[in-house]
Amino acid sequence: MPPPCLMLDSRDGVDGMMCRTSLSPDRCQMNADTGADYLRPWKLGKAIEGTGIGLVEQSEFEGLAPGDIVRSFTWPWQLRSTLPGASLNKIDPAIVGGHVSHFLGAVGLSGLTALLGIRVKGHIRQNANQTVLISGAAGSCGHLAGQIARLEGAATVVGICGSEEKCRVLVEELGFDGAINYKKKNVEAELQSCCPRGIDVYFDNVGGDISNSVIRQMNEGGHIVLCGQISQYNKDVPYPPPLLNDIEQVLHQRSITRERFLVLHYQERFAESVAQLAAWLADGKLKLISQMNMVLTLCMKWQAYRLHATCSNK
Numbered sequence: 006m007p008p009p010c011l012m013l014d015s016r017d018g019v020d021g022m023m024c025r026t027s028l029s030p031d032r033c034q035m036n037a038d039t040g041a042d043y044l045r046p047w048k049l050g051k052a053i054e055g056t057g058i059g060l061v062e063q064s065e066f067e068g069l070a071p072g073d074i075v076r077s078f079t080w081p082w083q084l085r086s087t088l089p090g091a092s093l094n095k096i097d098p099a100i101v102g103g104h105v106s107h108f109l110g111a112v113g114l115s116g117l118t119a120l121l122g123i124r125v126k127g128h129i130r131q132n133a134n135q136t137v138l139i140s141g142a143a144g145s146c147g148h149l150a151g152q153i154a155r156l157e158g159a160a161t162v163v164g165i166c167g168s169e170e171k172c173r174v175l176v177e178e179l180g181f182d183g184a185i186n187y188k189k190k191n192v193e194a195e196l197q198s199c200c201p202r203g204i205d206v207y208f209d210n211v212g213g214d215i216s217n218s219v220i221r222q223m224n225e226g227g228h229i230v231l232c233g234q235i236s237q238y239n240k241d242v243p244y245p246p247p248l249l250n251d252i253e254q255v256l257h258q259r260s261i262t263r264e265r266f267l268v269l270h271y272q273e274r275f276a277e278s279v280a281q282l283a284a285w286l287a288d289g290k291l292k293l294i295s296q297m298n299m300v301l302t303l304c305m306k307w308q309a310y311r312l313h314a315t316c317s318n319k
């Protein structure tokens with residue numbers, strides 16, 4: 006079965022073929038206000054958008070030429086589309102051994118979010134004996150954030166996720182010191198046993214009750230990386246969702262920072278960050294939970310097949 010490819014024909018200069026797209030939990034795009042200025046709300050009757058990668062077939066846009074592989078964070082899911090050349094970034098799969106799909110994960114938005122979230126808001130220091138807690142830890146950002154926290158100097162890294170198998174992978178394959186299955190265990194009690202010195206840095210992907218339990222066990226001067234609040238996205242609340250009074254008090258009394266983090270506010274650091282992530286991948290220091298099997302060449306073959314079939318039928 007050939008992979009689905011999206012064809013793009015552009016009146017503003019770039020014709021390309023869409024070969025990969027990402028299913029990310031941007032549930033907020035179903036709201037009138039996404040809460041993030043870089044994400045447009047999905048509109049009824051219009052193609053939904055996500056991060057996508059494609060091959061340029063024709064271009065009048067300066068800096069892009071046929072054969073270039075490009076990425077957009079707002080690529081519509083449709084067979085034919087018009088994309089502004091300025092919304093496309095040229096990517097070089099060679100830096101990740103030709104694994105184009107890594108640009109949707111480890112060196113894409115997830116990897117950049119994990120790395121820049123940790124570096125910008127995490128305040129992790131070498132030899133500072135810090136304990137870092139990651140929620141949504143087996144997700145696309147979370148499994149990278151935990152490993153990056155360790156690489157940046159965290160002494161103890163613990164994850165929270167939703168199954169025993171995910172817990173096993175985090176600990177046995179990715180080197181987390183502990184993992185808590187929030188669906189089966191008492192999170193508060195487990196945190197006490199996994200993080201006996203308290204929690205210094207919290208990379209928060211989920212919000213809600215899990216985050217309340219984590220924040221109650223945070224140390225003086227701790228830092229929260231407010232990455233996402235996935236447990237709250239289906240609720241009719243503003244982003245970030247309001248905190249309980251007692252949690253606000255904990256933050257205030259213990260001087261814990263909790264500033265909103267948006268990765269696309271740090272685009273000037275993307276190139277250096279992609280290089281860092283690619284180097285860690287190449288050295289085997291950063292491991293991935295899963296890899297897509299489809300490769301760009303399959304898309305290209307499918308495209309060639311479609312063109313051949315179209316021409317033969319004429």
Ligand SMILES: NC(=O)c1ccc[n+]([C@@H]2O[C@H](COP(=O)([O-])OP(=O)(O)OC[C@H]3O[C@@H](n4cnc5c(N)ncnc54)[C@H](OP(=O)(O)O)[C@@H]3O)[C@@H](O)[C@H]2O)c1
Binds near residue numbers: 118215
């Ligand atoms: N700030 C930024 O710039 C930025 C950029 C990208 C993404 N994000 C945010 O980062 C977060 C993670 O994104 P991702 O791409 O890593 O997503 P992902 O791969 O889908 O992972 C999300 C994880 O959250 C867990 N989860 C889902 N619902 C939950 C709930 N109600 N309670 C607890 N856990 C729940 C899921 O697994 P289990 O339930 O099995 O644990 C899942 O593994 C999201 O909140 C997203 O909006 C932020």
